Amino acid sequence: MSKRADVTLSELQIALMRVLWRRGETSTADVAAELAQDRGLKHTTIATLLTRLEKRGVVAQRRDGRQLFYRAMVEEADVRRSMVADLIGALFAGDAQELVAHLVQESEIAPGDLAKVKRRLARGDHDAN
Amino acid sequence: MSKRADVTLSELQIALMRVLWRRGETSTADVAAELAQDRGLKHTTIATLLTRLEKRGVVAQRRDGRQLFYRAMVEEADVRRSMVADLIGALFAGDAQELVAHLVQESEIAPGDLAKVKRRLARGDHDAN
DNA sequence: TCCTTTCTACTACAACTGTAGTACGACATT
DNA sequence: AATGTCGTACTACAGTTGTAGTAGAAAGGA
Numbered sequence: 001m002s003k004r005a006d007v008t009l010s011e012l013q014i015a016l017m018r019v020l021w022r023r024g025e026t027s028t029a030d031v032a033a034e035l036a037q038d039r040g041l042k043h044t045t046i047a048t049l050l051t052r053l054e055k056r057g058v059v060a061q062r063r064d065g066r067q068l069f070y071r072a073m074v075e076e077a078d079v080r081r082s083m084v085a086d087l088i089g090a091l092f093a094g095d096a097q098e099l100v101a102h103l104v105q106e107s108e109i110a111p112g113d114l115a116k117v118k119r120r121l122a123r124g125d126h127d128a129n
Numbered sequence: 130m131s132k133r134a135d136v137t138l139s140e141l142q143i144a145l146m147r148v149l150w151r152r153g154e155t156s157t158a159d160v161a162a163e164l165a166q167d168r169g170l171k172h173t174t175i176a177t178l179l180t181r182l183e184k185r186g187v188v189a190q191r192r193d194g195r196q197l198f199y200r201a202m203v204e205e206a207d208v209r210r211s212m213v214a215d216l217i218g219a220l221f222a223g224d225a226q227e228l229v230a231h232l233v234q235e236s237e238i239a240p241g242d243l244a245k246v247k248r249r250l251a252r253g254d255h256d257a258n
Numbered sequence: 259t260c261c262t263t264t265c266t267a268c269t270a271c272a273a274c275t276g277t278a279g280t281a282c283g284a285c286a287t288t
Numbered sequence: 289a290a291t292g293t294c295g296t297a298c299t300a301c302a303g304t305t306g307t308a309g310t311a312g313a314a315a316g317g318a
Binding site for chain 2: 011014015076077079080081083084085086087088089090091092096097099100101102103104105106108109111113114115116117118120121122
């Protein structure tokens with residue numbers, strides 16, 4: 001009935017997904033090109049990763065000739081939702097306010113920025129700063 | 130020079146640590162009692178988990194007779210710091226403000242609560258609501 | 259038509275995690 | 289002393305992740 005809730009991915013898997021989120025359907029080679037660049041991973045490694053994500057249903061593959069194209073089956077927002085919720089559950093007793101307090105205390109964010117974020121969201125501006 | 134930075138723990142490992150954070154030095158049996166209760170885990174499972182955390186240096190053990198007592202070697206704040214930083218890095222392009230925006234958009238927190246958190250921190254009140 | 263390059267499929271392998279079972283020594287109880 | 293109990297140490301085993309190598313088909317070039 002609701003969204004496919006639990007999508008937890010590793011950092012590397014998220015990096016893979018980011019490529020697909022940004023570019024839409026992408027060939028293995030193109031994904032590999034970006035990741036191999038940034039992280040020195042071999043093409044076969046990327047191919048393996050993509051195959052596994054496909055097996056999990058996180059991405060879907062389409063074949064065209066001998067090439068495979070992948071596209072994301074989960075949205076970035078879904079992954080954020082479930083992973084943030086998991087973190088809050090595990091580390092902040094399920095209380096999101098505690099997480100915000102942590103961010104301020106650890107100087108991850110300045111107190112004044114809270115208001116800034118609030119204002120920007122109030123404006124319906126979901127992006128800029 | 131700085132704090133032992135990278136402490137990433139699984140949900141279950143965090144649950145273990147929470148016991149140690151709350152109770153200080155605790156015997157295997159006592160940790161097991163709490164966790165076995167909540168999660169239906171066997172004592173030997175908890176013992177294994179603790180041994181592994183000890184090997185990683187996350188906890189330290191002290192032997193008294195045939196019993197082992199464990200205590201946390203990392204603070205909860207350290208774990209929060211590194212895990213939150215990892216999450217922000219992986220999922221919010223390193224921008225903590227984006228995480229806060231996410232919390233508000235996904236209704237994990239009400240816009241008005243941002244101010245509330247801010248006020249309470251300004252008061253130096255690091256706990257209550 | 260061969261040789262080379264390109265891709266995918268399959269296999270491999272070590273680390274880490276969740277979850278226990280078993281063996282064995284120390285203690286407590288008859 | 290004989291037994292049962294408690295607690296630790298060691299072993300096990302499947303699933304996931306990071307990382308790749310190799311084989312074999314296909315496509316492109318010379």
